[in-house]
Amino acid sequence: MSARIGVVTFPGTLDDRDAARAVRIAGGEPVELWHGDDDIKGVDAVILPGGFSYGDYLRCGAISRFAPVMNSIIDGAKGGLPVLGICNGFQILVESHLLPGALMRNESRHFICRDQKLRIENADSMWTRDYFTNQEIVVPLKNGEGNYFADPSTLDMLEGEGRVVARYLDVNPNGSARDIAGIRNERGNVVGLMPHPEHAVESLTGPTTEGLPFFTSVLTSLVSA
């Protein structure tokens, strides 16, 4: 039986269908989760997809963090449940304090959509183990507030503990501190990522298929767990 991966829909979530498709292509079974419901249906892992939950009106992710489903996800994450937050999902994870730092307005003050080169810095998380360290990939990036910020000591800590998961190459699209594109928690089950690997799982619609290993990684992790 394939692993059941929950994909959460908040009001204003946009990339939930894409995330579910990526799970399916990777060989998992996507399970729809609803923001207003604290039941996470016994899923083996959770994806918080991209979008503009609550219109991103206050601060991205600030309102969603308080949704009933997040209580269960925060509890689960603390107990080792794999959680991947993509873009808006990453913003929700930092607002929930499952990951340190904050995501601010892009330095250019524009929304930006581009095919972005990344280096996978750490293949040691539940969501990156199917990559090799230093692997270079290209996946879409699209955000208005993807400018990662943390104070210098937090940044040093993240670097020192190998918790920077992915870094921007060639171009830093949003002004992120130390070109950071994604980070993980200490245990490696929670990963936040600004770029969109779920848009790079089919050669027909993506610039590459190099986003797929994020989704196979968690399946591998669950089997070996």
Added chain:
Amino acid sequence: MARVVVDVMLKPEILDPQGRAVQGALGRLGLSGVADVRQGKQFVIQVDGDLSGDRLALMHKLAEELLSNPVIENYSLTVEADA
């Protein structure tokens, strides 16, 4: 040295989706009786020297035309002389 604070708010008759979203969230998080929320911008501007006469007039003009959009927003401006 002067410190200028410009508050920019949507005109009352204009829809404020941001304020609405905040109003909903405050209610869900247990604050009862929230009748209205409006979200605006605040600019805090440090200006060298004395801000009066023509320069103050220019500051007002820029608050109206640059910092706010008179089609949908109102602004208010206060000057605090500073140390």
Added chain:
Amino acid sequence: MARVVVDVMLKPEILDPQGRAVQGALGRLGLSGVADVRQGKQFVIQVDGDLSGDRLALMHKLAEELLSNPVIENYSLTVEADA
């Protein structure tokens, strides 16, 4: 009825690209001596009844945890009793 104003500003040590852009524009439009500009948010909240005690404490908590992000922002809150 109470009127609560919450101002949220990026912490001083954090780069504010919007403020910088405004600073540049003010200069280009002829305002000399602009030493610094910071851009923040302002929330104007109308609350029914009296805002004190537990409700005021909750308002403060929400200003800190919902309306601002303590990692990057500071807030200030003032309550004006209203007619």
Added chain:
Amino acid sequence: MTDTVAAAQAHPEAPQPFAELGLKPDEYERIREILGRRPTSSELAMYSVMWSEHCSYKSSKVHLRQFGEKAPKTDALLVGIGENAGVVDIGDGWAVTFKVESHNHPSYVEPYQGAATGVGGIVRDIISMGARPLAVMDPLRFGPLDAPDTRRVLPGIVSGIGGYGNCLGLPNIGGEVVFDPTYLGNPLVNALCVGSMRHEDIHLASAKGVGNLVVLYGARTGGDGIGGVSVLASETFDADGPAKRPSVQVGDPFMEKLLIEATLEVLHAGLVEGIQDLGGAGISCATSELASNGDGGMHVWLDRVLLRDKTLSPEEILMSESQERMCAIVTPAKLDEFMSLIKKWDVEAVVIGEVNASGRLTVDWHGEQIVDVPPRSVAHDGPIYERPFHRPSWQDALQADTPDSLPRPTDGEQLRATLINLIGAPNLASKAWITDQYDRYVLGNTVLAQPEDAGMIRVDETTGRGVAISTDCNGRYAKLDPYNGARLALAESYRNVSVAGAKPLAVTNCLNFGSPEDPEVMWQFSEACRGLADGCLELGVPVTGGNVSFYNQTGDTAILPTPVVGVLAVIDNVDKRTPMAWSAEGQVVYVLGDTRDEFAGSEWAHHVHGHLGGLPPVVDLQRERVLSEVLVTASSAGIVAAAHDISDGGIAITLTEMAMKSGIGVKAAVPADLDPFVFCFAESTGRAIAVVTPAHEAAFVASCAAAGLPATRLGETGGDAVEITGQFSAPIVELRRSHEATIPAIFAN
């Protein structure tokens, strides 16, 4: 005090401000005739907005009729002109609906919100047909790139379109950005949306079934755009000062996203009998159209409408253009289920009326009757004008002023300099600064997006069935000859979807013109309609809907006539699509079609010489049809590797765009019978560049020969430059530098 029907009967002679509301004396007289008394102020509000140019098409109707009268026979049309949007059968039980609309004047007044609400409005048109929106496109026109006002409007319009579309979760798959001095003060913001549904899910805007309920849901009603329909959209915008400015409509894309999801849920659950979006003219439009299309009677309790601003008068509520609202007809038995599904999405809904058999639309306000009208007279039987028109006095002189005497480049070095200059001209330069602000990936079905010739979307993930859309218009051609200008716009859109490998099925349009009260503008309009209708008949693609925007002019100067034409095409399997750029060295490059010495209205004449005169390139729609058939067949047979339409700027520009996209250069030779300058830059139509692998070359050439389509071998891909043999070689890096610098130089700071 509220003006009631009783008061109108009691005080028949009370003076009314019909002129301020944009009604002409004879129109006001007609309203009095229809009602047999003076209208109440609420009735006057309704008639004035619904009979405005924007809502009633009173100046354009007599010309638009041709789209129906000359419609080609086709089985593809499931719903034709007259509904919110036409619906086209694309096979396997799938239907697609698409439409383009203008939001020109509001975007000039408030660029961000004007453009944002333009996207919002067209998306609701698509939802109201029962379709899930799939993608948006945005044909835009601005004044000169370096004009101060362009600096004001362009960034705002672009972030408004992006801000709304991105937040809504619809990929932006294409559009246009054109600069011309006539659009200064009259920028054009046209927005297109395409959606898909199963055949059985098609819904129409009609209120049937006596006793059924009228439910208004979505955002609350506020004072947005009151008077906007009649004042902003129908009369030339004059800066009489801010006091007279109607309040601006503000969009909430988050609410619109909830509206999409909630609406599709209630439609799929079978809870809706009829549905209508609220756009221009708000509740006046929705209730009168629903009633007029249905059993003919409806009663509305207007005081039940949920308000954002409690001080609104009934007249204002009827006219309000608050965004993100929909109206549904629901049977009483299904109301609870309907309400709970809507509520699931945190959307507010309220029953405001009931369908009846009275044949009247009646509206109450706190127990008093304020409206009692025949709904058809409001929604469909508005005034129709036969506006006078005549060929402009200057038209002959313009056509006589050919570009033949303009100095031309004479050697390879001059040709090379011309190419580098043109590839960086505002109209040909990279639009990435703009399109990089749009999400093109969301929903995961975008197969082709800008800068490809057409946007392409996968509709069915299992079979790979998909659609392609392109919009186009060269306003300079249309000015030189509006009849052929419209046919040229059609030809180019048709060609754009065809080079991508999709078969053209249907047409939508957005006709942007100056004042219909100017007989010379009206002539341009009538010629463009005639040209488009004739062209559609000849190509066998019906017009399924569209939009007219008049009064795009400053003083006496009208914009270039701009009939934007969108063509929708189907592709059985998007895997087979043809990309615009070659993918390897050693691929063989052909030009299809005939190149002639045609430079009138060309980008070269415009950018290099600031010249506009002569007759536009010859249109040969039979050739376009053959070209399309060859390319679509070659695509599904897998014998063409890349194809790109030849249009603005000519072959040299086309080859350069392909080279820049692929990163691989090309060596092309000038055919023996052609002058090198004409070869490089002429804008003859009915042409495309096709690229084949050596293995497929013979089969491809044979297919062209069989179809009677001229195919001339130009050379092969390879190297890192665009080289025209014996003339010049321009490195891709240098071309890119020119191409990519122009727009950021103005806007990136």
